[in-house]
Amino acid sequence: MEPFFDQPLGQIARQMVGAAAVFNDCGLDFYCKGSRTLREAAGDAGLDADAIDRRLQGLRPMDQSDERDWAAAPSKDLIAHILKRFHGVHREQFPELIRLARRVEQVHGEHPECPAGLADHLCAMEQMLESHMQKEEMVLFPMLERGAGAMAGGPIHVMRMEHDEHAQTLQHLAGLTHGMTPPPAACATWSALYAGLRVMREDLIQHIHLENNILFQNTQNR
Numbered sequence: 001m002e003p004f005f006d007q008p009l010g011q012i013a014r015q016m017v018g019a020a021a022v023f024n025d026c027g028l029d030f031y032c033k034g035s036r037t038l039r040e041a042a043g044d045a046g047l048d049a050d051a052i053d054r055r056l057q058g059l060r061p062m063d064q065s066d067e068r069d070w071a072a073a074p075s076k077d078l079i080a081h082i083l084k085r086f087h088g089v090h091r092e093q094f095p096e097l098i099r100l101a102r103r104v105e106q107v108h109g110e111h112p113e114c115p116a117g118l119a120d121h122l123c124a125m126e127q128m129l130e131s132h133m134q135k136e137e138m139v140l141f142p143m144l145e146r147g148a149g150a151m152a153g154g155p156i157h158v159m160r161m162e163h164d165e166h167a168q169t170l171q172h173l174a175g176l177t178h179g180m181t182p183p184p185a186a187c188a189t190w191s192a193l194y195a196g197l198r199v200m201r202e203d204l205i206q207h208i209h210l211e212n213n214i215l216f217q218n219t220q221n222r
Contacts, residue, residue: 004056005049009041010034010213014071016059020209024202026052031209032160032167071214075149078215079141086207087133093200094126100193108190113183115176125169129204132162149219156216163208170201 004012009030013019023030028041038056042049062069070078101119108114140155174180180194180201 001057004053005039006037008035008037010209010217012038012056013209014213014217015062016056017062017064017067018059019056020206022052022055022059024205028052029167031205031212032164034209034213070210071218075144075215075218078210079145082207082210082215083137083141086203086210087137089203090129090133090200090207093196093203094122094129097193097196097200098122098126100189100196104190104193107187111183113178118173118176121169121172121176125166125173128162128165128169132159132166135159144215144219152219156219160212160216163212166204166208170204173197173201 009023009028011034013023013030013034020030026042026045026047028045028047030041033041036044038052039049042052062071068081070081073081098119101115101122105114105116105119109116135155136159140152140159143149143152143155177194177197180197182190182194186194
C-alpha cells in the first residue's frame with residue numbers, strides 16, 4: 001500500500017476503516033481540517049508522521065469492509081443515516097448530559113477539578129447544534145435530496161463554518177473537563193457524565209466528518 005503522507009486527512013478517513021479512530025487517538029482534526037495532508041497535520045502537531053502512517057498501513061480499505069461505504073452511497077441514503085444516527089441521537093444526549101453536569105457542579109463545587117461552567121457550556125452547545133440541525137433539515141438536506149446540489153454552495157459554506165464553531169466548542173469542552181478524564185475516586189455521577197461526554201464527542205466528530213468530507217465533498221465534486 002502506498003504511503004499516506006501526502007493524502008488529505010479527510011480523504012484517508014473516507015477510504016480506510018479505522019482511520020478516524022487513529023486520527024482521534026493522535027489528536028488530529030480530520031473532520032473540520034480534513035484538507036491538510038498527513039504530513040502537514042503531523043508536522044503542525046509535532047507528531048511522527050511515519051508512526052501514524054504505519055498504523056494506517058494496517059487498516060483495511062472501505063471496499064474490503066463489511067461497513068457501509070458512505071462515500072459511494074447515494075446522498076439520500078447518507079442523509080437518512082445522518083438524521084437517524086446523529087441528529088436524533090444528539091437530541092437525546094444533551095438533556096441528560098446537562099442534568100448530570102449541573103449535579104456534579106452542585107455537589108462537587110469545592111473540588112479543584114470540578115468543571116465549573118460545564119452545564120452552561122453544554123446548554124450553549126445544544127442550542128448551537130439544534131439551530132444547525134434545523135437548517136440542514138429544513139433547507140440544505142431537502143435541496144440535496146431534490147438533486148439541487150448545484151445551488152447548495154451557499155448553504156454548504158455556512159454549514160462548514162458552523163462545523164468549525166462546533167469544533168471550537170469541543171476544544172473548550174476538553175479544557176473544562178481535563179480531556180473528559182474524571183479525577184481519582186470520582187463518584188458514579190461524575191464518571192457517568194464524562195463517559196457520556198466522550199460518546200457525544202465521538203458522535204459529533206463522526207457526524208461532522210460524514211458531512212464535510214463525504215456528503216458536501218461529493219455534492220461539490222459533481
